[in-house]
Amino acid sequence: MSEEKKLFIKDSEKIAFDKRHRATIKFNISKYDAAVDRGRKRYSKLDLARERAAYIKRDAIHNLPDYLLQFEENIQANGAEVVWAEDAAEAILAVQKILKENQAELLVKSKSMTTEEVDFNEHAEAIGVESLETDLGEYIVQIAGEKPYHIVTPAMHKSKEDIAELFHEKFDTPEKSTPEFLTSYVRGLLRKKFTQADVGVTGANFLIADKGAIALTENEGNAMMTFSFPKVHIVIAGIEKIVPRMKDLGLMWPLLAAHGTGQQITVYNSIVSGPKKEGEQDGPEKMYVVLLDNKRSELYQKDDQFEALKCIRCGACLNACPIYKNVGGYTYDATYSGPIGSVITPFYKGFSKYNHLSSACSVCGKCTEVCPVRIPLHNMLLFNRRDAVKNGDTPLSWNLGMKAFEFAFMKRNRLDMMGGKAKNSMGTMKKNAMGEKKSLPVFAKESFSKQWKNKQ
Structure with a gap:
């Protein structure tokens, strides 16, 4: 894990639960949202x-x-x-x-x-x-x-x-x-x-x-x-x-x-x-x-991400992004933050150091929806994640975990090999992946598919 990623995780965990910061950002972005909504409505044919x-x-x-x-x-x-x-x-x-x-x-x-x-x-x-x-x-x-x-x-x-x-x-x-x-x-x-x-x-x-x-x-x-x-x-x-x-x-x-x-x-x-x-x-x-x-020329050579260079720096994707609104601008440790920053910063500042920004995304697609020049930002973030794996920039534990995930989800019966009790035990073996502020949901004794079969 790069030092930049460690810093991002540390800073985001701290700022995400800073209620004063969240209130300030919520208030300021709400003013922009209201103004931008009026601005967009001036167009009879915005699309x-x-x-x-x-x-x-x-x-x-x-x-x-x-x-x-x-x-x-x-x-x-x-x-x-x-x-x-x-x-x-x-x-x-x-x-x-x-x-x-x-x-x-x-x-x-x-x-x-x-x-x-x-x-x-x-x-x-x-x-x-x-x-x-x-x-x-x-x-x-x-x-x-x-x-x-x-x-x-x-x-x-x-x-x-x-x-x-x-x-x-x-x-x-x-x-x-x-x-x-x-x-x-x-x-x-x-x-x-x-x-x-x-x-x-x-x-x-x-x-x-x-x-x-x-x-x-x-x-x-x-x-x-x-x-x-x-x-x-x-x-x-x-x-x-x-x-x-x-x-x-x-x-x-x-x-x-x-x-x-x-x-x-x-x-x-x-x-x-x-x-x-x-x-x-x-x-x-x-x-x-x-x-x-x-490094713009390097980004220009990428078949799947070069259109990020179309950006006109309006900031709409930042204001729409649920991640940005929670962790704020400084957590990205980059000149360009939010969705557009998460796409281009790995190219500008080093993919091995900053590819984690592309995972700071819920893939809700709101950034793509609001972009005035139709940059498919959420897709580009997925392409960045793909390239990070191809480049060997993801840790071994992550790669093995994804292989296990792929194996388990390929067939329904593999998911049902373990019951709810075993899954709940595994969920408490390590630090709560949901963070200190949330609790991991409890698995039912039997999976939905088994319950469905039993009721047939």
Whole structure:
């Protein structure tokens, strides 16, 4: 058993019965569920919209090399520089070089899970550059010394009381401050930083191949200021973020908003096609786009799991997942949590270390049901489990147990070889598989099939 799996089991056993944590998550996700339900109902033909979105992303992934080269050619023609990064280390080296060349001391950063994937903040600060999160949720977890808890809502695990206490501790704001007061307070702090920053760093919700541009969607306006005020704009995006055409955004943006936050469309939607041109007053003087692979190409080669690259990071599968709602985001010990994280993390961080995440699933299929681009997530989790066995990543005890299970269930009479008394004795031989909070059900003296025969 890998150390990562041991940690997952330990942390999940602890957090699953933390009533305060469960109440906070239940409350926050319930607000999202209600909003998303309203957002989905705005569509008269939601299934058709999802089918079209799935087609667009399927086309993008099937023709990924061609669309990426088209994107590179077009955005370079617009004045941006493209950097291809095979892994996180290459991405960080490229970014550190840019920061040094531009003598950066302060950078502002909008919400980006791809930058979290490469531990961007830590590496920027390692060369003496202050890296400041500007999304409110990201800012909250940054000052708390934490990582994002959820791919859409970084501070979902915190109540408004938790946040008020944190700000009182860090900034001596009044105790029990309201969310409105704290939002205004942070806005005042960040406005100064935007105008002082040397570099702005963003991710990209979409890479637009035919225009050579990036698309950003947000609700706070911080991303727009992140790429507008500083003289240098750095984009770090996974290669799977590509969409073929600019007109695809007419479908993708509202669908992302409806499934992510329940909005008709998010408040700020920006298309950035390069640094400012001659004669323009606003915008960065330089723009760099770092295209990150980081094992995505390996996932791309998988016949049964490659469609996970269609994901648009709406977070709907996390909010629907009964496992996520019980064990929370941090238990996964990965940038991407929930069902989509359980599919892709073993590929990104090592199958032998993280294949256990694919078993953190009840196979209820809710994640597949809510996905706006129709990724069959629960099936992919089963494929991951299959591959873990094929790769020899499962323990001998598990493999022998599955062989015994297969043998017993192949024929009815094999199951009936032992009566209820023997089965109950076996169930108490080892630690309760149901956990400390539940008791193992008692087997009847005779199986149902025997009882049925006796009554004939």
